[in-house]
Amino acid sequence: QVQLVESGGGLVQAGGSLRLSCAASRGTFSRETMGWFRQAPGKEREFVAAITWSGDSTYYADSVKGRFTISRDNAKNAVFLQMNSLKPEDTAVYYCAAHRNAYDSGRYYDPNEYAYWGQGTQATISS
Secondary structure: OOOEEEEOOEEEEOOOOEEEEEEEOOHHHHHEEEEEEEEOOOOOOEEEEEEOOOOOOEEEOOOOOOOEEEEEEHHHOEEEEEEOOOOHHHOEEEEEEEEEEEOOOOOOOOHHHEEEEOOOEEEEEEO
16 A cells, blocks of 8 residues: 655646656565656646656656656655646646556556546646
């Protein structure tokens, strides 16, 4: 069992930046692909970004590519999402999640492949 706790959300104007953090409760965090997802009111949860266990590979949704950067620090059991050039349509609750299988990044975009989820952090971008 792993617990994930997100932080860093808030209210910013369009064009601004936020840095989200996700802290994991256990050391085996370093074996798992980690993902960020978001959910806006009335919409389904959608993939934002993912990073493999070693950090060698990263993946992004087309809507955030070039603006968001995912990274991780396995020594600190943490994963981050740097969000730049924010738009009102980025407004959502952002969740971090751990892939169900160690050393596996299969279907990294599918929330059903993630076994552990944080409680979410709200990011609101005003126009």
